Amino acid sequence: MSLFKAASTISVLTLASRVTGLLREFLIAAAFGASAMTDAFNVAFRIPNLFRRLFAEGAFSQAFVPALAHSKERDGFEPTKRLIDSVATxxxxxxxxxxxIGVIAAPVLVWALASGFQRDPRHFEIAVLLTRFMFPYIGFMSLVALAAGILNTWKKFAVPAxxxxxxxxxxxxAAWLxxxxxxAAGVEPIYALAVGVMVGGALQLGVQIPALRKLGLLPRVGLGWSRxxxxxxDEGMRSVLRTMAPALLGVGVAQISLLINTQIASWLPAxxxxWLSYADRLMEFPTAMLGVALGVVLMPQLASAKAADxxxxYSAMLDWGLRLVLLLSVPAAVALLVFSGPLVATLFHYGAFTDADVRQVSLALAGYGxxxxxxxxxxxxxxxYYxxxxxRTPVRIAIVVLVLTQLMNIAFVPWLQHAGLALSIGVGALINATWLxxxxxxxxxxxxxPGWGLFAVQVLAATALLGVFLTWGAHSFPWVQWRAQGWLRAGAMAGMLAASAAIYFTALALAGVKLRQFVTR
Structure with missing residues (x-):
């Protein structure tokens, strides 16, 4: 499977995930709006996800996947299977x-992440109960990450994606039914979302098992003391742990930043x-469809190139990935900056979601953009690097960027409130990427x-034309006033997006960019 085909497969499946994710947020927004209860759910769900970064796609995957690719390339099947079994155990x-520990310490975790909730005891109590119910979700997702690392190394990208x-x-x-x-039974309805999370986690793990068994790589987990x-x-497993140590620090730095930002947001208006969560959901479209897809594909292949000396x-794969990043993320960023209002209105502006909510989420989305x-x-x-x-190098960079991000929060948050938090993250990411x-x-x-300078000019020129069109579209239609005409608004949005893609890629072609090069590299 070529890198482009693999990345495309993951992107298409990720698109399905993000579309259903938007439908999920749409239903939550319509049913609950942006309220104290949705704040409680978002914080409670963020806590297991924070720990998931340690045991799942964060430090664990960064250490495990290169070690697995190296063992597969040099040691053969049996030693690699022993490594998988030991790591799984x-x-x-x-x-x-x-x-x-997480279930017992839920009150402390909620306080650590959102101490502002203590202003309302019921608000705080619901966040604690939701955290206790959803904390075991990290168990499901961490084992899913283990399975995904194995399948991706064997170039089986579809199931994990x-x-x-x-x-x-x-x-x-859960939200619908x-x-x-x-x-109706007099129980706080927000608890239904926690049930949906736990059932979804169990199903995600369950579907990995047949794919692993087919490859003969289903881990043998030993729960006995001798095992x-x-x-x-096991030396291979200890090598993974040694590699994880600095990676844990790096992921920990990122989670400290998230914790600080959530703390700050919990003291801002209800x-x-x-608002930040809804904006983050929209940000996941470009970051996951492109960034995560490329990262998943490139990690085992880069590790394999290193193992093969x-x-x-190695350099050619990085170059291909970075050109694709520039090609697709620059126009997406401009779209988020000038077209955030129509996007948020079309996707979330229903039911309990107010006009003010549209404005506040749009500001956060532009900051991320x-x-x-x-x-x-x-x-x-x-x-x-991984x-x-x-x-160690990404960790050192992350620590400096964390400090810079919080300094930017001091400047931005009093001025922009929650949108200042998003802007600090965005600027910090630019600094981080440049340093890497x-x-x-x-x-x-x-x-x-060769050819990067011309390529960058071509992309920027096509993006400028796209920006003019989107700015016109943002101010030429009553996106917020179309609240009661959902189908009309959705149709207008579909037309704008289709026209945007046509304008951008036609401009690229006229500028001389040969898109086929990204397929054949």
């Missing part, structure tokens, strides 16, 4: 302990946490291929 024990749809479908059904029944000791002394292939290029580029540049088992890029070039790992 240690991971399972760590998850059992973490989940038990498709599974997030299951979570969204389960939460949608279970929430009204709970409300635990054997796994602990709804601020939810092939620096030319400033740094979209950096947010996506990091997903390509960071694997360039594939070389260099976790310069580091790879200085060490000679990445050597840009």
């Amino acid at each position: 240690i991971l399972a024990w760590a998850l059992l302990l973490t989940c038990a 498709a599974t997030p749809v299951l979570l969204n479908v389960c939460v949608i059904l 279970l929430a009204p029944r709970l409300q 635990l000791k054997e796994a602990w002394h 709804g601020s946490v939810s 092939d620096p030319d292939r 400033v740094g979209l290029l950096g947010l996506v580029a990091i997903k390509v540049l960071a694997p360039g 594939a070389s088992r260099d976790m 890029l310069v580091g790879l070039m200085r060490r000679g790992s990445y050597r840009p291929s």
Whole structure:
């Protein structure tokens, strides 16, 4: 499977995930609006997701996937299978302990993430109960990350990319069917969303099992003491742990930033946490469809190139990924900056979601849009370090960027409120990506291929034309006033997006960009 085909497969499946994710947020917005209850759910759901960064797609994947690719390339099937079994055993024990502690310590975790909730005892209590119910979700998702790392290394990208749809479908059904029944029974309906999360997590893990079994790579998890000791002394597993140590610090830095931002948002006007959450959901479209897809595809391939001592292939893959990032993320960033209002109105402006909510989410989305290029580029540049088992450099960069981000919060939040938090993240991402890029070039790992200057001018020219069109569209239609005419608004949005794609890619073609090069590289 070519890199482009693999990335396209993941992008299409990720699109399905993000579409169902938007439908999920649409139903939540229509049913609950941006309220104290949605703030409580978003914080409670953020807590297991915060820990998931440690045990799942964050530090664990950054350490495990390169080690797995290296073992597959050099050691053969049997040693690699032993590595998988040992890592799965240690991971399972760590998850059992973490989940038990998390359920017990839920009040402390909610206070640490959103101490502002204590202003309303009922608000705080509901957040604690939701956290206790959803905390075991990290167990499901961490094991899903283990399975995804294995399948992606064997170039089986479809199943891991498709599974997030299951979570969204389960939460949608819970919001649609279970929430009204709970409300009729006199129970707070927000609890239905927690049920959907847990069922979705279990299903996501379940669908990985047949794919792993077909490859003969279903992990054998040992819960006995003797098996635990054997796994602990496995040299390959200990190598993963050694690599994870600096990666944990790096992920921890990112989570500290998230924790601080959520704390700040919890002291801002009610709804601020939810406004940021809705904006983040829209940001996941470009970051996941492009950044995550490229990162998933490139990580094992870059690690394989390193193991095979092939620096030319390594550099060429990075160059291909970065050109694709520039091609697609720059116009997406401009769209978020000048067209955020119509996007938010079309997707969320129904039911309990007010005109004021549209304005506040649009401001946050524009703030994120400033740094979209950096947010996506990091997903390509960071694997360039991880594939070389260099976790320390990205960590050092992340620590400095964390400090800079919080300094920017001091300047931006009093002025822009919750949107200042989004803007700080965006600017920080640009700094982070630039630093990572310069580091790879200085060490000679990445050597840009000829033609970058002309390519950048072509992309910027086509994007400028797109920006003019979107600015016209944002001010020429009554997007917010079309609240009662949902189908008309949706049709206008579909037309704008189709016309935008046609304008941008036609302009690129007229400027001389040959899109076929991204398929054949």
